[in-house]
Amino acid sequence: xxxxxxxxxxxxxxxxxxxxxxxxVVVKLNGGEEIVSVITVESVHGLGLKVGDKxxxxxxxxxxxIATEE
Amino acid sequence: xxxxxxxxxxxxxxxxxxxxxxxxVVVKLNGGEEIVSVITVESVHGLGLKVGDKxxxxxxxxxxxIATEE
Amino acid sequence: xxxxxxxxxxxxxxxxxxxxxxxxVVVKLNGGEEIVSVITVESVHGLGLKVGDKxxxxxxxxxxxIATEE
Amino acid sequence: xxxxxxxxxxxxxxxxxxxxxxxxVVVKLNGGEEIVSVITVESVHGLGLKVGDKxxxxxxxxxxxIATEE
Amino acid sequence: xxxxxxxxxxxxxxxxxxxxxxxxVVVKLNGGEEIVSVITVESVHGLGLKVGDKxxxxxxxxxxxIATEE
Amino acid sequence: xxxxxxxxxxxxxxxxxxxxxxxxVVVKLNGGEEIVSVITVESVHGLGLKVGDKxxxxxxxxxxxIATEE
Numbered sequence: 328x329x330x331x332x333x334x335x336x337x338x339x340x341x342x343x344x345x346x347x348x349x350x351x352v353v354v355k356l357n358g359g360e361e362i363v364s365v366i367t368v369e370s371v372h373g374l375g376l377k378v379g380d381k382x383x384x385x386x387x388x389x390x391x392x393i394a395t396e397e
Numbered sequence: 398x399x400x401x402x403x404x405x406x407x408x409x410x411x412x413x414x415x416x417x418x419x420x421x422v423v424v425k426l427n428g429g430e431e432i433v434s435v436i437t438v439e440s441v442h443g444l445g446l447k448v449g450d451k452x453x454x455x456x457x458x459x460x461x462x463i464a465t466e467e
Numbered sequence: 468x469x470x471x472x473x474x475x476x477x478x479x480x481x482x483x484x485x486x487x488x489x490x491x492v493v494v495k496l497n498g499g500e501e502i503v504s505v506i507t508v509e510s511v512h513g514l515g516l517k518v519g520d521k522x523x524x525x526x527x528x529x530x531x532x533i534a535t536e537e
Numbered sequence: 538x539x540x541x542x543x544x545x546x547x548x549x550x551x552x553x554x555x556x557x558x559x560x561x562v563v564v565k566l567n568g569g570e571e572i573v574s575v576i577t578v579e580s581v582h583g584l585g586l587k588v589g590d591k592x593x594x595x596x597x598x599x600x601x602x603i604a605t606e607e
Numbered sequence: 608x609x610x611x612x613x614x615x616x617x618x619x620x621x622x623x624x625x626x627x628x629x630x631x632v633v634v635k636l637n638g639g640e641e642i643v644s645v646i647t648v649e650s651v652h653g654l655g656l657k658v659g660d661k662x663x664x665x666x667x668x669x670x671x672x673i674a675t676e677e
Numbered sequence: 678x679x680x681x682x683x684x685x686x687x688x689x690x691x692x693x694x695x696x697x698x699x700x701x702v703v704v705k706l707n708g709g710e711e712i713v714s715v716i717t718v719e720s721v722h723g724l725g726l727k728v729g730d731k732x733x734x735x736x737x738x739x740x741x742x743i744a745t746e747e
Contacts (some may be wrong), residue, residue, distance in 0.1 A: 330464075333433035334432050335464070344443060346461060351458070352463055353460045356428060356430070358426060358427075358428020358430050360406055360426070360427050360428050362404050362456075362461060363403035363404055363458040363461070364458055364463050365459045365461070366461075366462070366463055370463070374463070374465050376440050376463065376465070381465075381466055381467055382401050382464060382466070383444070383463070383464040383466070384461050384462070384463065384464075385461070385462040385463070386433045386461055386462070387460070388421070388433040388434055389435045389459070390456060390460035391433070391435070391436075391454050391455070391456055392402075392434070392436070392456070393424070393434055393436055393440070393444065393446065393452050393453070393454065393459075394400075394405070395450065395451075395452055396453070396454040397450055
């Protein structure tokens with residue numbers, strides 16, 4: 328499968344916190360940064376996600392804001 | 398200003414392509430990856446964005462999907 | 468690749484309209500409905516999308532609103 | 538009320554799972570597919586949603602990714 | 608039709624700028640603030656939107672970030 | 678920090694409801710309207726948000742739908 332999403336950042340799952348409906352998945356990128364994702368608990372179970380798994384964080388370009396420092 | 402968005406990735410603007418309403422801004426992250434953002438042309442002008450500017454790419458955690466490799 | 472996105476609807480590309488930055492892709496679902504997607508022109512070219520291609524429309528569950536009829 | 542959202546898929550609520558803040562609503566589309574939506578518990582109660590209700594799943598076109606099969 | 612979206616802000620269209628695929632619609636809220644929306648040109652035409660129209664800006668709560676001033 | 682997001686609405690936090698992963702923050706805008714935001718509990722704690730705080734609700738223009746009344 329190939330995706331239209333322009334942002335596909337490779338990394339490893341560092342932590343998973345599960346609520347009732349949603350779960351928070353923290354991914355340590357190969358470049359060193361951390362990305363936090365909120366997906367459904369069903370998706371965590373459906374994909375069998377666990378700490379240490381190699382994954383990609385996928386982000387549609389229309390979802391990215393730009394901030395300037397000044 | 399501090400933001401609730403969990404993902405704030407530092408980098409430098411590599412290119413800007415302007416359409417009529419929207420513009421595509423490519424940011425080279427300090428970690429080496431590229432992030433593509435689609436914002437309005439008005440925002441590009443309002444912030445005075447140009448190639449070489451230091452910026453942050455801001456992404457709300459609910460916008461991040463997870464993909465597994467297999 | 469497997470995705471956390473819960474909504475993955477199979478169909479065929481019915482039309483593509485390209486602007487400068489964004490493109491509108493209309494997908495006819497196998498179930499008969501139409502789905503409209505706005506992605507970047509770069510993604511259309513990068514994936515080599517054309518009318519008649521079999522694709523899936525992918526939607527994160529946090530992006531789906533519910534409307535009642537009354 | 539008429540909406541700018543291009544994707545409005547008719548169906549029936551198949552299940553509702555409530556957390557503290559968010560709820561997961563599964564809609565069986567008339568075309569046979571399932572759509573998963575995550576909205577607030579407050580919205581579920583405010584609209585009085587229950588299994589069997591006829592609803593529409595509403596999706597803004599900028600939220601739809603395209604995936605190719607190869 | 609009633610919507611799960613928690614944020615429905617009433618106002619009047621102040622301007623419309625059309626590109627090829629997307630259009631920018633500026634809504635002056637009854638409370639005095641301005642809201643900018645990017646939707647498809649097809650939606651602008653399909654709804655017959657024009658300056659002066661009374662509309663509502665609809666925003667899903669998962670799309671709202673919080674910023675603190677300090 | 679300045680942001681590309683076109684919609685930045687000033688107000689005061691009226692209530693916070695925390696789940697396990699996500700929290701619902703209600704902001705009373707200076708213009709009188711209410712805005713509901715769903716962010717992570719971690720963000721609520723990281724920013725030290727509490728009822729009465731002056732904040733801004735930030736919304737990317739691509740996330741705003743338009744509804745007509747008829």
